[in-house]
Amino acid sequence: MAMNLVVVLAIVVILVGLLAALKIKSPTKDGSLAFQSREPFLSPAERSFLGVLEQALDNNYRVLGKVRLGDLIKPAKGLSKSKRVSALNKVNQKHVDFVVCSSTDLAVLGVVELDDQSHGREDRAERDLFVDEALSGAGIPIARFSAKKGYQIQEVRTKLADMFKITLIGSASTLPQAQEPTPPQAVLKSEPGSTPTVAQPEHMEMIPMCERCGATMVKRQAKNGEHAGKFFWACSTFPKCRQVVAIT
Template identity: 25%
Template sequence: MGYFYFLLGVAAILVLSMLLSLRKSLKRQFALPYVADRTFFTPEQRAFVSVLERALGTDYRVCAKVRVADVVGLRGRLSRDDQERAYQRLGERRFDFLVCAADTSAIVCAVNLAPRSRRGKPPPKDILDRICAAAGLPFVRIRERDAYALDEVAAIVSDVMQHRKASERDAVLPHAEAEAMLQGLSKSILGEERGARPARAPESPRRREPEVGVSKRRDPLILGREDIEDGPSFTIQDDLDEVSPRPGRRR
């Protein structure tokens, strides 16, 4: 009889252990696999962001770790295949830092940190540089360092900002020229609505070609008395005989 209770206790222990292991597996299966990071910036990013904020001043704000797809879109009239390829290029790429205007939150430029290099070469470019160039978003890479010069960082970022401002200024049509174009367009539209023909631009006068076989007489050009040649001179004497009349015609 004691042997029976011993086997019953062993069976209960086995069943209990199985239930516990099953509970753990189910909990592990249905639990969400997420873990929070302890810090937002990496040590390299934390060392650079303070320098970047001081270099920009209070007129700008710095946003960190922004997905490229959140600030770069696609232009219209693209096929579905082109859209899919374009989104694949964006992928999970992100900007380390995004500089925005403090008052309007307008995006000014993007900055990424490049790994350290002992050779001192400029950071290599990849597809992200081409994406930013096509989208018209100023983008610059800065090498990671142990210490950053505030003036150097300010000069690099300011140069990128000025380049964009110059591009936008060149792309803007002058006010006077834009107003003249709009007035001309409105007059053309009003003329078409009223059934009037649009005024044609005056044609430049064409040079008439001389007709073949017809000679044109030109008056001589006399510049001065020295250009006139003297002809033969004649003198009339007073003792010339009087000319007799010619005899009349006989009938």
């Protein structure tokens, strides 16, 4: 009898010890949590497209990046507890690329997704379908764009206006800019390897991406110097990046 008690006690002691050992298994040895930066926050393609969206929209709208689906929608009323939990888990683990809001009250007007190569994958297609259905069920429109090297701002603007039922006025060239980059003379004179293009109306133009940093470029007009009045593309991150491309 006494022997049995000793065995039971021994087992209890071992179990308690094991549990304690498991609990101590925290991320770092000293027991504190440790993190490291997940930079970059947006992929180069997403960052470029954010610039495109900002140019396509006017000051009445704002773009937020990488928003959790669970912050946009929640399970509908009347779901059973288990369905509710599984719906919550699904929306809490997913993010959408961009949300377009009204700048006054941040009311959600629509979601923008940038589809890169990964969207062709089967798991990704399943995820896209879920996001599309969840958002449309909640009455939030979603606009999908394919990742490209360049975008026609007017095309993007028209699609956003149509899908989000918003009115878009103003264009990129009217956006205020604190500083003006100056075009280097050599770049304006000739761009080796580039083919001269016929001047196009603003809405037909492709907005190029900066070859140096991947940001979108914005159209500028030379204010003075030999080329005063001429237009050129300048990196939108100026003065951080001073890349310019001549418009011939």
